[in-house]
Amino acid sequence: MTSRADIDVRPIDASEFPDWQRAMNIGFLHRPTLDEEILDARRAQFTPGRSTAAFDGGRCVATFRSFAQELTAVGGAAVPADAVTNVTVSPTHRRRGLLTRMMAQDLAAAKERGDVVATLIAAEYPIYGRYGFGPATWATEWTIDVPRAGLDPRWAGPEDGGRIDLVDAEDVRKHGPELHERLRRSQPGVVSRDELWWKVTTGAVRFHATFHEPYYVIYRSASGEVEGIAAYTADDKWGDGKQPLNTVRVKWLTGVTPAAERALWRYLCSIDWVVAVKTGYRAPDDLLPHFLPDPRAAAVTTHADWLWVRILDVVRALEARTYEAAGSLVLEVADAGGLAGGRYRLEASADGAGTCAPTTDNPDLSLDVAELATLWLGDESAVRLAALGRVREERAGAARQADALLRTSRRPWCPDIF
Template identity: 35%
Template sequence: MTTELRVLDPAEWDNWYAVLELAFGGVPESDEERKLWQELTEHERSIGAWDGDRCVGTAGAFSFRLSVPGGNVVPAAGVTMVSVAGTHRRRGILTSMMRRQLEDVRSWGEPLAILTASEPVIYGRFGYGAATYAVHTTIDTTRVRLTMPEGTDEVSLRVTTPTEALDATEAVYARLVTGRPGMLERRPGWERVAVLDPPADREGASPRMCVLAERDGEVVGYAHYAIKPDWSFAGSDGSVSVHQLAGLDPVAEAALWRFLCSVDLTARVKVRSRPVDDAWQHLVTDVRRCEPTLREILFVRLVDVGAALAARTYQTPVDVVFEVEDAFCPWNEGRWRLTGDASGASCVRTGEPADLSLSVRELGAAYLGGVSLLSLAAAGRVREVRAGALAAASVAFGSPVAPWLPHSF
C-alpha cells in the first residue's frame, strides 16, 4: 500500500468529508447538516488515508461515554465516518485504518470501541460484535387499539417545537441514560443532532413537532414526531413518524403512545427504532397488525478486555476463565479470569485452565447483556471447556432490561 495515514488537519476537513459523502451515494447534505458535523468532528481523533494530495479513506472516533449493565457510564470511542474511495479498494486501506484506530483508542485509555454499521458484514473481522437490537414497526391505528395503564389520564400533554423544548427533553434523556445499557451520554453539541430536521429529508412530512408529557408541572416524557398527510378514495390516510420517544415512567410513555396513535387524519404510526422489550408491544391489542421487524443497531468491540469486563456488573456471581482469541489486537489474546457480582467485578490475566473459549467478537456481542453466551455457543461461536461454565456465565452477563441505542452517530 502506497497511501499514507495521518491525523486529520482541520484545514483538510472539506476534502476529507467529500470522500465520505461520495462513498455514501454522493448526495450533498444541507449546509446545516454539514456545518454541524464539521463542528462535531474531533479532528485529533480522526484519520485520513492519502494518496499523494488525494484523500482516499476516512475514519473518525467520537469521545463518548456508554452506559453498561449496573449503571456505570464507560468511556467508548464512537467509530464513525468510515469510507474508502472506490478507486482504492482491495489495497488494505480499511484494515490499516481500523488497526491504527484501535491502537489509538488503546493509547487513549478507552476500553471500548462502538459503531453503527451501514454494512454489518464488514466489521466482524475487526472484532466488533452486534450487541444491541431494535424493533421497527408500523402500527395500523385503524385496527389496533391501546390499553392504558392506571394513571394515564393524570398525565397532561403539550405540543411545542423540538427547539423550544430542548432543555426539558435533554433533562429527561439524561435521567434515563444509566437505566438502560447501550445509551450514550450527550456530549456538548450533540443536543443539536436531536433537533436536526433538514427539509430535504422530510419526504413530504411536516416539520418535526414535540409533545411533552407533564405531571404536577414537571416534564416526565416527550416525543418528537412528524405528520405526513395523505388521502385515498376512502378518505384520510396520513401517517405519523416517531423520531424519538422517552418517558421517566411507564405511565408517561403510555400517554405519549396514546397521543401519537390518535392524531387526526392519520391511519398508521411508523416507528423506526425502539428497544426489543418496549412496552408498546403490550399496550396494543394486536401486535400482528404492527408487523414488528428486528435489526441490529450497535456493535461493540472490547479494546481492553480486562478493563471492559471489570467496568460493568453481573446479575449473578461469576467466576470464569476466558480463553480469548484476538489476532487483530494481540494484546487481548490469552486467558482472563473474571470474578464479580452485582456490586462490582475484577478481570485479570491468569494461567489457570480455561472454562470458556471464544473470540473478542463474542465478548463484544454479549457485553451489554442483550445477546446470550448460550445463543452464541449454539451457533458454534463459544466453546465450553468446563461443564456448567457456559450456563452460569450466560446468566451473569444478562441484563434485566434490553440494551438499546436511541440514536446513531
C-alpha cells in the first residue's frame, strides 16, 4: 500500500482531464469510459486550478472540483460562494485522508479569493460536518394522487387571465435565465445558474450519452409576462384493463408568483392519462399541497437535507443577510479548520440591517461553524440545536433571542443539484 505521503494531491492540467473524469465516474459507480463527444462537452467545466486530483503512481484515484457561484442570503443579497462538486475517492484508496487534503486546499483557496461561503449537495450525511459544513436547506418531494386531488377534470387553463403554452428548448434558454434571476432575488438558498447550466438542462450541450428531452411549459400572466416555467417527463404505463396509469416527473419548476405556481401545478395534474405527478425536490413549506382541494392527495415521498453551507467569513456572512427583529448577540464560533473561528458581536437594527465585528465581550452562544451555517439561512432553530447539545447557551434565553433574530417566515430553498 502506498503511503499517504507518496500520494500526490494537486490541481490537474487540461491534459489530465480524461484520467480525472474516468476516476470520477468510477467513484460514482458510472461507466468508466466516456465517448469522446461527451468528454469534449464536459471539458467546458474545466477551470485551471479548480479541479483537484490525488495521484498514486500516475493513476488518478480521487477527484474534487469547485466553481464560482452566488448564493442568495436572507433578504435577497447574493454572496460569492465556492461550490464544491465531483468529490470522489476510488474504493482502493479510502480512509487515507485524501478528501481531507483536497478539501483543505480548496477551502484555503476560497478563503484567499474572498468567497463568503462554500456550498455543496451531500451524497451522504456524515461526511461533510467534519469540514465545517452544515445542512442549511432541506428538500421535500411529493407524489400527487391526481384522481384523489379533487381537481375539476374539465379545467382547460388558468382562470386569472393568464395562459400556459408548450414551448421548445430555445424558448427556455431565452426566458429561463431572467426568470431564475427574479427567483433568486427573493428566495434565500437559491444559487446562480450560468449559461452552461441552461445549455446542459435543455440538451444544447450533452453530458450524457442519452438525453431524454423533456416537455417544457411556460405560464404567462394576464399582462403577457413570463412568470413560470416547468420541465417534465412522462412514462407510458397502462393497466391490465386498458386503463392509463402514467406518471409525470417534474425535472424543475420555477414560479415567481403564487399564481404561476398554481397554474403550472394545475396544468401538470390535468394532462390526459396522468394519474400521478412526482414533484421533484421542493421547499419543505411549498404551497403545492394547498393548491389542491384535498391536500392529502400530495403524499411526501422524500424529505432530506439538501444544500450544505460552510461559512468562510463570519462578518461578511452575517452582514449580508437581513434580520427579523432588532437585537444584539455575541457568538463564540469554533472552527477546527482555522478559517472562520472567533468571537463576534452581531447587531441587528429595526429596519432589518445587521452589522458584525470581532469582540472580546462575553459570549451569549457558543457553537461550531457548521451549526452557524445551519442557522444563517434562517431554517434551523437555535433552541432546537441547544436541546440537541449542538449549541451552548452562555446566557439564559440567548437561543430564543437568536431565533427571534435569525429565523425566517418562509423556509430557504435550493432548487438545484450540482
